[in-house]
């Protein structure tokens with residue numbers, strides 16, 4: 494029996510492993526399905542990783558390597574967890590076959606994946622050259638493959654801009670970024686930098702109608718200002734629109750939150766079976782690596798407390814309301830100084846973010862929300878102690 498078994502060797506899993514080891518937890522095992530630990534950063538060759546959690550400015554592959562070194566615990570690679578068993582068990586698929594392991598606590602840190610073309614209902618033919626940002630980055634960075642020369646990038650989330658940097662690395666010149674909304678999803682200067690530094694036009698208010706080409710992509714047809722336009726290109730990078738990598742969860746005994754698509758958790762990151770915790774982007778799509786790493790440290794602290802039997806119950810149910818798409822955590826224990834809620838809006842909206850305890854407003858603040866942008870609100874726990882139900886809403 495391990496003390497803690499961690500599923501996923503990305504920034505969340507590896508940071509938690511290090512924190513648990515430093516807290517004195519002895520038998521920690523990390524399990525990773527790919528041959529190399531590090532998670533998504535392994536294929537993002539641009540700078541910008543490690544600033545918040547390591548106070549360094551690294552490329553993704555360097556950041557991934559540093560995280561794995563600092564974890565200082567055994568990492569079982571080429572090993573996929575295929576089932577979660579009540580009370581802290583997992584089934585592993587290894588090079589040598591299937592095996593069951595048990596741990597006092599299991600941390601789920603399986604990250605996110607991009608919604609594929611099929612799930613986005615993109616119409617048109619099915620030529621080669623349509624891929625997610627993650628697949629594109631893996632091809633260019635790990636395989637040294639240049640899949641196309643003049644793609645369009647669909648989406649303007651932060652990762653869409655990461656795709657542009659990878660494209661530059663591979664000497665690939667995107668012909669345009671396409672965004673259906675009237676403004677980009679990432680923070681505003683990103684589009685200016687894209688136009689001026691990378692010379693890539695950012696077309697907002699533009700809807701992809703169909704992809705054209707028989708064997709390879711030859712172009713896309715978009716709608717702009719009520720008119721159809723043809724853009725000649727040889728590939729499409731379908732970026733953003735992330736969903737938690739929750740395949741394991743959906744066939745498990747653990748409760749899933751339908752709004753985030755991740756596990757239903759309490760404010761300690763604990764799942765509906767108290768032997769399981771969750772951290773990283775599996776909790777919700779999508780956060781940058783620094784935020785994920787800091788959250789993983791906090792979750793490791795709670796796992797440590799839980800091993801000592803010192804974590805309270807979390808009976809308070811939390812639900813999103815108004816124009817919120819989701820809120821996390823979904824349950825809470827109002828102990829300590831404050832409770833922090835993280836949420837996302839359905840669409841761009843300026844309004845009031847409110848916390849209601851049994852229907853009464855106990856905290857509020859004005860926010861300017863964008864669909865993929867984190868919004869948070871903290872409430873002093875003393876205002877929640879008598880509450881039975883909490884609603885976090887955007888009006």
Ligand SMILES: Cc1cc2nc3c(=O)[nH]c(=O)nc-3n(C[C@H](O)[C@H](O)[C@H](O)COP(=O)(O)OP(=O)(O)OC[C@H]3O[C@@H](n4cnc5c(N)ncnc54)[C@H](O)[C@@H]3O)c2cc1C
Nearest residue numbers: 501503504505526532533573574603604773774780781782
């Ligand atoms: C294209 C792209 C570009 C990005 N660019 C940036 C950036 O520039 N800067 C930044 O800060 N953030 C960036 N991000 C976000 C960043 O990648 C994430 O915040 C971070 O990787 C999340 O860490 P994680 O540990 O939650 O998940 P991941 O990094 O996804 O790690 C999850 C790990 O779990 C493993 N796994 C999954 N299922 C199983 C299973 N069943 N069994 C065993 N192992 C499993 C996976 O193989 C993976 O290694 C980017 C994300 C994407 C997709």
